[in-house]
Amino acid sequence: MNAQSEAISSATQEIRLKETARALRRHVLEMAEIVGQGYVGQGLGISDLLAVLYFREMRYDPKNPSWQDRDRFILSTGHYAIGLYAALAEAGIIPLHEIGTYGTDGSRLEMAAPETTPGVEITGGSLGHGLPQSVGMAIGLRYQGRPSRIFNLLSDGECQEGATWEAAMAGAHYKLGNLYAFIDCNNQQADGPPAAIMNIEPLDKKWEAFGWHTQRIDGNDVAAILGALAAARKVEDRPHAIVLDTLMGKGVATFEQREKNHFIRVGAEEWSVARQQLEERAL
Numbered sequence: 647m648n649a650q651s652e653a654i655s656s657a658t659q660e661i662r663l664k665e666t667a668r669a670l671r672r673h674v675l676e677m678a679e680i681v682g683q684g685y686v687g688q689g690l691g692i693s694d695l696l697a698v699l700y701f702r703e704m705r706y707d708p709k710n711p712s713w714q715d716r717d718r719f720i721l722s723t724g725h726y727a728i729g730l731y732a733a734l735a736e737a738g739i740i741p742l743h744e745i746g747t748y749g750t751d752g753s754r755l756e757m758a759a760p761e762t763t764p765g766v767e768i769t770g771g772s773l774g775h776g777l778p779q780s781v782g783m784a785i786g787l788r789y790q791g792r793p794s795r796i797f798n799l800l801s802d803g804e805c806q807e808g809a810t811w812e813a814a815m816a817g818a819h820y821k822l823g824n825l826y827a828f829i830d831c832n833n834q835q836a837d838g839p840p841a842a843i844m845n846i847e848p849l850d851k852k853w854e855a856f857g858w859h860t861q862r863i864d865g866n867d868v869a870a871i872l873g874a875l876a877a878a879r880k881v882e883d884r885p886h887a888i889v890l891d892t893l894m895g896k897g898v899a900t901f902e903q904r905e906k907n908h909f910i911r912v913g914a915e916e917w918s919v920a921r922q923q924l925e926e927r928a929l
C-alpha cells in the first residue's frame with residue numbers, strides 16, 4: 647500500500663468508527679429511555695473508546711465470549727454498564743434486541759453490570775476493585791503464555807481510592823505490558839468535580855511516576871484514541887495508562903450542557919429531542 651492509499655484507508659476507518667460510536671450512543675439512548683433515568687452521561691461519554699476497542703483493537707469471538715485467548719475488557723465502574731451493553735449488543739456478543747429489556751425485572755442487563763452477563767468479565771459496582779483484578783488477570787494470562795491483553799476502564803473518582811494505587815504499583819513492578827488502564831476523566835463524581843472533593847491532578851504525572859507508560863488525550867477523539875493505542879503497542883515492558891478527557895453526555899447537546907450529569911432523570915418529552923440532537927451532530 648502506498649502512502650496515499652494508507653492515508654485514505656485510515657481516514658475511512660476513522661469515519662466508520664465514528665459511525666459505530668454514534669450507533670452505540672443510539673443504543674444508550676434506547677436503553678435509558680426504558681427506565682427514564684440513569685448513568686446516561688457516562689454511556690455517551692465513553693462510546694468513542696468502546697467503538698475503537700470493540701471494533702478495531704480487541705480480539706474476541708462474539709460466538710464464543712469465553713474464548714481463552716480473548717482480550718478482556720474490565721469495567722471497574724459497574725454503573726457505566728449501559729455503555730458496555732451498547733458495545734456488546736453492537737458486537738453481537740448479546741442479541742441486539744435484548745437491549746429492549748434493559749433495567750427491567752429479570753433482565754440480564756442490570757443497571758450495574760454483573761459477571762453473569764455474556765461479555766461482562768467482572769461484577770463491577772464497588773468502585774476501586776477493577777484495576778486490582780486486572781493486574782491479577784494480566785499476571786495470570788502471562789503465566790499461561792496467552793497473548794491476551796487486559797483493557798480496564800476506570801473513573802477519575804476511582805483515582806481517589808488506595809486500592810487503585812496499590813494495583814498501579816504492582817502493575818509497574820511486574821512490568822505488565824499486557825495491561826491497559828483507561829482513566830475516564832469526565833471531571834464529575836457523585837458530589838461534584840474531583841478537584842472540589844479530593845484533587846487527583848496532575849493525573850498523567852502520577853501514573854508516569856508510578857512507572858506506567860502514560861498518555862493523556864481527548865477521549866472523545868477517535869483518531870487520538872487510535873494514535874494512543876498505536877503508541878502503547880510499541881512499549882512492551884510497562885503497563886499503559888491512557889488518561890481520557892471526556893465530556894459527559896457527549897453527542898447530545900442538552901445532556902452535554904447539564905451541570906450535573908452523574909445520574910440524570912430525563913422527562914418523557916426530552917428523548918425525541920435527544921435522539922434528534924444525536925443524529926444532527928456532525929461526525
Ligand SMILES: Cc1ncc(C[n+]2csc(CCOP(=O)(O)OP(=O)(O)O)c2C)c(N)n1
Nearest residue numbers: 771772773801802803804832834835836908
Ligand atoms: C466503593 C464505592 N463507594 C461508593 C460508591 C457509590 N458510587 C457509585 S457511582 C459513584 C460516583 C463515583 O464517581 P466516578 O467514579 O468518577 O464516576 P462518574 O461520576 O464518572 O460516574 C459513587 C460514589 C460505590 N459504587 N463504590
